[in-house]
Amino acid sequence: MRNYVFAKRVNSITPSPTLAMNARAQQLASQGHAVINLSVGEPDFTTPKFIDDAAKKAIDTGLASFYTPTLGIKELRTAVANHESSIDHLQAANVAVTASAKLALYALMQILVSDGEKVVIAAPYWVSYQEQVKLAQGEFYPILPHNPDFKLTTAELEKLDFIPKVVIVNNPTNPTGAVYSATEMQSLIKWANINDAFLIVDEIYDKLVYNKTTFTSVLKLASIKNQKLIVVNGVSKAYAMTGWRIGWVLADEQIITQLGIVLDHITSNPAAVSQYAALAAVNGDNTSVNQMKQQFEKRLNATWPQLTEIPGLIFGAKPQGAFYCFMKVDPKVLERKVMKNTTELTLDILEKKQVALAAGEGFGLPGFLRLSYAKKQDQINEAIKRLKAYFSE
Numbered sequence: 001m002r003n004y005v006f007a008k009r010v011n012s013i014t015p016s017p018t019l020a021m022n023a024r025a026q027q028l029a030s031q032g033h034a035v036i037n038l039s040v041g042e043p044d045f046t047t048p049k050f051i052d053d054a055a056k057k058a059i060d061t062g063l064a065s066f067y068t069p070t071l072g073i074k075e076l077r078t079a080v081a082n083h084e085s086s087i088d089h090l091q092a093a094n095v096a097v098t099a100s101a102k103l104a105l106y107a108l109m110q111i112l113v114s115d116g117e118k119v120v121i122a123a124p125y126w127v128s129y130q131e132q133v134k135l136a137q138g139e140f141y142p143i144l145p146h147n148p149d150f151k152l153t154t155a156e157l158e159k160l161d162f163i164p165k166v167v168i169v170n171n172p173t174n175p176t177g178a179v180y181s182a183t184e185m186q187s188l189i190k191w192a193n194i195n196d197a198f199l200i201v202d203e204i205y206d207k208l209v210y211n212k213t214t215f216t217s218v219l220k221l222a223s224i225k226n227q228k229l230i231v232v233n234g235v236s237k238a239y240a241m242t243g244w245r246i247g248w249v250l251a252d253e254q255i256i257t258q259l260g261i262v263l264d265h266i267t268s269n270p271a272a273v274s275q276y277a278a279l280a281a282v283n284g285d286n287t288s289v290n291q292m293k294q295q296f297e298k299r300l301n302a303t304w305p306q307l308t309e310i311p312g313l314i315f316g317a318k319p320q321g322a323f324y325c326f327m328k329v330d331p332k333v334l335e336r337k338v339m340k341n342t343t344e345l346t347l348d349i350l351e352k353k354q355v356a357l358a359a360g361e362g363f364g365l366p367g368f369l370r371l372s373y374a375k376k377q378d379q380i381n382e383a384i385k386r387l388k389a390y391f392s393e
């Protein structure tokens with residue numbers, strides 16, 4: 001073993017726990033175990049055919065062969081600008097297309113955050129925000145909101161004894177499935193404005209809201225022009241396109257230009273073929289999105305009542321969006337099973353019952369579990385049966 005000395009900035013970076021759990025589940029499955037993997041954050045549907053066809057056409061016509069502008073092909077930037085209904089008249093110049101929403105957020109941290117500058121978010125939060133802030137050498141400052149669905153509120157922000165450089169809000173939220181109301185978002189926007197903080201709203205699950213819940217994009221509530229309000233989105237979740245790696249940022253032109261300069265040296269353009277696929281997705285009608293959404297809604301409604309019957313798990317409000325359920329493990333269960341934390345518990349569940357779940361530690365909230373219902377209902381039912389057995393033992 002060589003003793004490599006890596007850059008200081010990577011010393012405190014931890015591997016993505018959800019990806020690690022996914023890898024372990026896949027490994028067990030490849031050894032012939034009947035693993036039901038409910039740890040991953042991706043739709044189980046394949047990309048709709050009309051999107052695949054558009055990509056094939058881009059390859060056949062040679063469009064996929066070459067570099068494109070770093071910020072994306074003009075058609076896609078314009079399509080994204082037109083697609084988002086906004087109080088602004090958005091233009092291509094307000095859009096940076098990136099090789100995933102994850103990269104969009106990474107690049108934003110790179111351009112906004114310097115040494116020790118604080119980035120605030122509500123816990124539980126999506127795993128990568130924290131590490132991306134650390135990679136930018138900023139200070140990640142999670143707040144645990146005192147409300148049942150863990151939403152960030154201005155009351156919590158008012159309690160801070162500093163003004164953060166950036167506030168991140170994820171709406172709908174991974175891992176809780178909570179959806180912010182227009183009024184709640186409105187007051188966060190107002191707070192950020194008054195305090196001159198950047199407000200990044202990650203709306204990657206915007207099309208996946210259920211049971212008549214209303215989702216309101218911040219683009220409908222406030223202008224992004226000449227403002228520190230930034231929206232991140234992409235095709236991964238709504239169009240079942242996680243493998244294509246296309247995301248985007250909507251922001252003031254100056255912010256987009258700065259992003260372009262950094263992205264010039266990170267990726268240059270996102271894969272051209274994926275951009276043409278994303279163009280078809282964004283310009284397509286909503287039929288396939290709605291079909292997938294209906295499936296998720298059905299699964300949520302079928303899964304939730306069964307899940308809440310599992311002994312030893314404690315539930316908050318029913319999720320309204322995304323495709324996750326987030327639940328607390330009664331501390332007595334950990335005691336009884338002699339487990340130090342929920343990471344150990346998820347590994348034990350995987351080994352004993354072949355069900356993969358994500359542990360709360362990765363989301364900044366130990367003691368909780370996240371279950372993804374982006375799986376066929378019969379598999380979810382079987383997983384719940386196994387979980388019931390595990391928690392009854």
Ligand SMILES: Cc1ncc(COP(=O)(O)O)c(C=O)c1O
Binds near residue numbers: 041102126174246
């Ligand atoms: C809240 C949130 N934001 C961003 C992403 C990144 O999406 P992608 O990189 O696939 O575009 C994810 C993926 O799991 C997510 O859950």
